[in-house]
Amino acid sequence: MKANVGDAITMTTERVGQVSRQGVIREVHGADGGPPYLVEWSDGHTGLINPGPGSVKWIGAEPARGSSTT
Template structure:
């Protein structure tokens, strides 16, 4: 997985009824665009995450 600051990360819901969510990558902590990433949710909450196979990067240049 490769991402840059400003990209969005689509996190698919893991259980029935759980909605997908989109977070913004505000910092790439890993080397050469690899995880972990510092992300910010719509409500302003920030966390560090290492995305799993249920996540998709949406590059800001593609939007």
Template sequence: MQANVGERIVIRGKTVESPDRHGQILEVRGAEGAPPYFVRFDDGHEALVYPGRDSVIEHAQSG
């Protein structure tokens, strides 16, 4: 998984009742876009994230 500052991350809910979590990547702390990422989630919570298989990076569209 690779990401850039400013891109969005989506962490899928683990159960049917759990909503997805969405946030913006503020810092990329791994080499060449690798995790961990420091993320500000849409609810204002900030955390260091080591994304798993349940995570998706929404890469910025060029154009």
């Protein structure tokens, strides 16, 4: 997995019935864009993550503010 600062990330949840987590990568700590990543989540919290296989649904450029992702 490779990411850049400013990329948006969507991760799956650990429990059935929970919504996916969405955030923005603020720091990349691994070599060549690899994890771990410091992520600012949509709820305002930040956390250092080292995502496992299948846990990331999407990584890409952060959508422009006010734009729709539908």
